[in-house]
Amino acid sequence: MPSSNSGFQHLSQAALSRSRFLRLAAGALLPFIGLRMSAAVPPNPDLVQNIGAPGTKDTAAQGRMGAILVSQFGPVKIHSYLSPADGFHVNTQMIEGPTAVVIFDGQLLLPYAGEVASYVQTLGKPVDRIILSHAHTDHWSGLQVLTERFPDARVFALDGVANQLRARGSARLDSFRPIYGDRIATKVTIPTETITEGLQRIDGITYDFKRFDDAESDLQLAALLPEQKVLMAFDLVFSPNEHAFTLVDHFDHWVIILESLKALQGYDTITIGHDTPVHRSAIDSTMTYVKRAKAIHAASADAKTYSESLKAAFPDLQHAEWVDLSAKLLYAAPR
Numbered sequence: 001m002p003s004s005n006s007g008f009q010h011l012s013q014a015a016l017s018r019s020r021f022l023r024l025a026a027g028a029l030l031p032f033i034g035l036r037m038s039a040a041v042p043p044n045p046d047l048v049q050n051i052g053a054p055g056t057k058d059t060a061a062q063g064r065m066g067a068i069l070v071s072q073f074g075p076v077k078i079h080s081y082l083s084p085a086d087g088f089h090v091n092t093q094m095i096e097g098p099t100a101v102v103i104f105d106g107q108l109l110l111p112y113a114g115e116v117a118s119y120v121q122t123l124g125k126p127v128d129r130i131i132l133s134h135a136h137t138d139h140w141s142g143l144q145v146l147t148e149r150f151p152d153a154r155v156f157a158l159d160g161v162a163n164q165l166r167a168r169g170s171a172r173l174d175s176f177r178p179i180y181g182d183r184i185a186t187k188v189t190i191p192t193e194t195i196t197e198g199l200q201r202i203d204g205i206t207y208d209f210k211r212f213d214d215a216e217s218d219l220q221l222a223a224l225l226p227e228q229k230v231l232m233a234f235d236l237v238f239s240p241n242e243h244a245f246t247l248v249d250h251f252d253h254w255v256i257i258l259e260s261l262k263a264l265q266g267y268d269t270i271t272i273g274h275d276t277p278v279h280r281s282a283i284d285s286t287m288t289y290v291k292r293a294k295a296i297h298a299a300s301a302d303a304k305t306y307s308e309s310l311k312a313a314f315p316d317l318q319h320a321e322w323v324d325l326s327a328k329l330l331y332a333a334p335r
């Protein structure tokens with residue numbers, strides 16, 4: 001891995017095999033997203049990166065399967081848990097304020113959610129709430145563990161996400177179970193609270209919650225931390241080194257959303273759904289990718305043509321096999 005981010009080099013680089021990935025795709029509609037570690041753009045100088053370093057209270061680092069990135073902004077710390085490859089390298093973000101922790105997203109696999117829970121407990125502060133960014137399985141399956149370990153924490157999501165999970169969550173878990181067995185959730189954790197859009201203070205930290213429809217997913221939360229100048233973009237923005245998922249024909253609207261993110265001034269650090277934080281230039285690279293994918297989609301009559309053309313257009317991006325998944329789902333949907 002050509003990376004200057006040495007703190008992450010111990011991570012497993014084993015990507016999912018193509019066959020395993022496509023087996024996953026076959027049984028589940030839009031179930032997951034996953035990206036390998038990239039040579040992530042170093043964020044702004046205020047961003048402190050360390051893993052298990054003194055001062056993080058990361059006492060359980062020994063033997064942990066996932067990785068923790070701690071980013072400090074004055075009294076606020078963002079702890080990012082990044083799962084191993086078989087958990088799609090999905091992030092759980094833990095925002096530690098003066099007296100509490102807010103958790104965003106819950107992992108795909110239960111053992112990794114367990115690692116998140118154990119890590120949070122080392123922080124010595126109660127979990128104020130858990131917030132789900134969107135209804136893709138890799139972000140919510142592990143909420144089963146988090147809600148068991150933190151029974152007092154309410155689970156929030158945008159209006160509509162709970163209904164998506166009620167309608168399709170169980171089938172999505174069933175599609176993963178033949179592959180992951182008891183590492184996947186046995187039940188769907190339905191958010192109990194609707195997150196309010198706009199400005200909100202939680203534990204002294206200002207959040208600006210935003211709702212975006214019809215991009216990588218049908219319904220996606222983003223969160224700005226205006227005082228820390230951090231944009232939590234989740235699956236709206238992808239690493240500049242990876243293929244993005246184009247699972248549904250929302251190309252145009254996704255680009256409009258990316259334009260609106262680009263217009264935000266001063267947000268040079270962006271946390272994303274499946275990789276280490278990126279610079280705002282990742283908005284441009286994601287936009288370039290989505291526009292090109294749209295053009296190729298328009299010119300391609302079938303999934304195979306789309307997939308081959310998109311790979312040829314971006315020969316240097318990692319995880320070309322994920323393009324096959326995108327093509328499969330994109331062309332399975334009505335056009």
Ligand SMILES: [Zn+2]
Pocket residue numbers: 032033034136138139235273274
């Ligand atoms: Zn995702």
